[in-house]
Amino acid sequence: MKIQSPVYYGDYLQLPKILSAQVTESGKHGKPAHDETLFIIIHQTYELWFKQILHELDSVRVSLQQPFVPSTELSVVQSRLERVTAIQQILIDQITVMETMTTLDFMEFRDYLVPASGFQSLQFRLIEATLGIKPEHRMEVEKQFFTSRLKAEDRATLEATEARVSIFELIQAWLERMPFSHFGDFNFWGEYSRAVEKMLAQDREIISTNPILDERTLTIELKNLDLSRESFNTLLDATRFAEWKTSGKVRLSQSAHLSAVFIYLYRDYPALQMPFRILNSLVEVDEKFTTWRYRHAIMVQRILGTKIGTGGSSGHDYLKSTTERNRAFVDFFNLATFLIPKEMTPKLPKEIRDQLDIVYDNFRT
Ligand code: HEM
Incomplete structure (x- = not known):
């Protein structure tokens, strides 16, 4: 490798540019606020x-856009x-x-910032969109803000x-391509379905024989159990599942749901460990963004109370x-609805187990 002129720390990181980019509005108005x-x-x-x-996330998109994603890339x-x-x-x-900044500290410069707001953070919106939040998922007020508050180029x-x-969408397509809905003669x-019925019958027995439940609570709990059965039935019924989709109850397609449930149930098999970890990471991404939004909303309440934001929204309520x-992967959280205890999970035929085990089979002596 040919050595060019020696790299200098501050130049490499372009520190003069970055460290001179903190220009306060309060200073410009002759009233610098600490x-x-x-x-x-x-x-x-x-x-x-x-x-x-x-x-x-862009690199994740590129990998998932391939018609077949090799396991090393997963x-x-x-x-x-x-x-x-x-x-x-x-x-x-x-x-x-x-x-650590109090309301009074903020009030020293807040008015100079109107109408700028974190609401206009283009990169934040790009992250949301890259993950899967599309205009049809947004509230009307958000869409209006985009039209009126974002620069045309943004x-x-x-x-x-x-x-x-x-x-x-890419994860959905990847799950739909997985061959877990049909296993030849084996009707998984x-x-x-039979395992679910067995589990629900046990649950009914536990509820019905619970001596501490009064009549009203017993009725409510049995009703909830029926709702649970409805959810399981809908998962397996294309027409009813389509109604869930149309009503916005779920976003992920039925076949992607089925693959995801299968992965969650049999995640200990080597071939399913990585798919499981990917779905779990997406749940984590969603959870951490939700946590950030919540912490930010609480911070805003602490600093602004019920005042409107500099961007003009209702502030904390908005x-x-x-x-x-604004959550892209809620369906993966709700997969828990369709899981059954390990001991009730159907035993897979040997030829399917062998396929899922294939990685370690090669090393068997
Ligand atoms: C004193 C600190 C802060 C206050 C009082 C504040 C206040 C607000 C308010 C009121 C909104 C709603 C839109 C509006 O009417 O302006 C908002 C949105 C937003 N803020 Fe902040 N913010 C603060 C710090 C931050 C920081 C440090 C970030 C980091 C980038 C940030 C990012 C955002 C984002 C991304 C939104 C849009 C959220 C959404 O639409 O769901 N904010 N902020």
Whole structure:
């Protein structure tokens, strides 16, 4: 390798550029507010981490876009998602630093910032869109803000990302391609159905013979058990599942759901360990974003009370709603609904077990 001129730390990291980018609005108005530097640096740090998250998620998208994703690449996908969740933990922890700023500290410079707001963070929106939050999942108020509060070029970038295939869609297609719905002569889902009935019968027995339940609680618990049966039946019935999709109760297709349930049930087999870890990482990504949104909403309540935000939203109330709604992978959380205890899980025929075990079989003596 030919050595160019020696690399100098500050030049390599372009520190003069980065460290001269903390220009306070309060200073410009001749009333420098001490805490505005913290406010700027925290936001800039977030944006740098957002950039890294997008870098990781874009590479995950590229890997998953292949018609067949080799197992070595699945491992890379999983480790990149794990890196994203490690960064997300830092993003959550940083809120503690932000919270050292009190309402009065913030009020010294807040009015100079209107109408700017974290709401306009393009990278945050790109992360949401890359994961799978599309315009149809957003509240009306959010869509209006995008039209009125984002610069035209940012809106165009966001719309282009929203039009691209998302990680949610790619994972769905990957699950749909998995061969777990049909196993030749072995009717796995029939066996699963029988196991579910056995489990529900046991649950009914436990509830009905519980001496501490009064009449009313007994009726409620038995009704809940019937609802549980309904959920299992819907999972296996294409028409009813389609109704769930149309009503927005689920986003993931039925066949992707079935593959995911199979992976969760038999995740200890070598061939399913990596798919399980990937689904679990997506759950983790979703959970950490939800935690960040919640911490941010609580921080906003602490600093602003019920005041509206600089971006013009209702502030805390608006943020509480996006915490609940803007989640790409809720269906993977709800997979727990369809799981049954290990001892009741149908035993797979040898030829299927051998396929799922294939990795270690090669080393058997
Ligand atoms: C004193 C600190 C902060 C306050 C008082 C605050 C306040 C708010 C408010 C009120 C909103 C709702 C939109 C609006 O009306 O402006 C909002 C949205 C947002 N803020 Fe903050 N924020 C603070 C710090 C941060 C930091 C450090 C970040 C990191 C990038 C951030 C990122 C965001 C994002 C991404 C949204 C949009 C969330 C969504 O639409 O679900 N905020 N913020």
